[in-house]
Amino acid sequence: xxxVSQTPKYLVTQMGNxxxxxxxxxxxxxxxxxxxxxxxxxLKIMFSYNxxxxxxxxxxxxxxxxxxxxxxxxxxxxxxLELGDSAVYFCASSQGTEQFFGPxxxxxxx
Amino acid sequence: AQSVTQPDIHITVSxxxxxxLRCNYxxxxxxxxxxxxxxxGQGLQLLLKYFSGDTLVQGIKGFEAxxxxxxxxxxxxxxxxxxxxxxxxxxxxxxxxxxKLSFGAGTTxxxxx
Numbered sequence: 001x002x003x004v005s006q007t008p009k010y011l012v013t014q015m016g017n018x019x020x021x022x023x024x025x026x027x028x029x030x031x032x033x034x035x036x037x038x039x040x041x042x043l044k045i046m047f048s049y050n051x052x053x054x055x056x057x058x059x060x061x062x063x064x065x066x067x068x069x070x071x072x073x074x075x076x077x078x079x080x081l082e083l084g085d086s087a088v089y090f091c092a093s094s095q096g097t098e099q100f101f102g103p104x105x106x107x108x109x110x
Numbered sequence: 111a112q113s114v115t116q117p118d119i120h121i122t123v124s125x126x127x128x129x130x131l132r133c134n135y136x137x138x139x140x141x142x143x144x145x146x147x148x149x150x151g152q153g154l155q156l157l158l159k160y161f162s163g164d165t166l167v168q169g170i171k172g173f174e175a176x177x178x179x180x181x182x183x184x185x186x187x188x189x190x191x192x193x194x195x196x197x198x199x200x201x202x203x204x205x206x207x208x209x210k211l212s213f214g215a216g217t218t219x220x221x222x223x
Contacts, residue, residue: 004153031209033209040215041148041198041215041216041218042213042215042216043154043200043213043216044213045210045211048209048210050209055209056209056210090153090154092154094209097142097159097161097204097206097209097211098144098156098159099156099211100156101146101153101154101155102153103152103153104152104153
């Protein structure tokens with residue numbers, strides 16, 4: 001009964017590749033988020049969608065493109081991966097201010 | 111814009127001892143305040159939250175936090191830590207009617223036997 005799930009859990013890829021991370025929530029929440037956690041464990045929001053509409057778009061390279069096919073899903077596609085994209089990416093959802101986080105996807109770019 | 115400071119990067123505490131983690135925020139009004147815990151290799155789990163009302167809030171796993179407006183602080187406490195409390199702890203602040211949370215840099219807690 002996972003509330004917020006992400007796939008894959010680990011992703012290792014070469015520089016220049018394109019990859020996607022998927023997120024699904026079964027909480028019935030209207031809002032979903034993507035966060036990046038760097039090697040120093042600092043968490044920074046990247047995007048947020050509310051009812052499939054983009055509402056937060058922080059200063060993120062346009063190589064990162066979120067897509068929300070429906071309220072329960074928010075995927076993150078990354079083009080032309082760079083070494084600096086290596087991080088843990090967390091998906092979250094909320095109905096109100098309290099956010100529920102997924103287990104994270106550890107992306108390693110070689 | 112709001113910001114969060116967690117002054118302690120790393121705290122080591124003996125099992126059974128008390129624990130206090132500091133959090134200071136910068137925000138004009140009363141923010142929404144949260145403490146999350148991240149166990150190794152895991153996602154973030156909400157420990158407790160403050161929106162309004164009683165300034166001492168109780169959370170899960172025996173944690174509590176106190177909101178002090180005069181000090182712009184929301185410190186987390188536990189009277190007696192267990193080895194399983196070893197984790198990364200994040201303080202976060204949000205604004206009413208805003209979807210964005212700002213996180214502190216985190217405090218790593220190590221528990222020694």
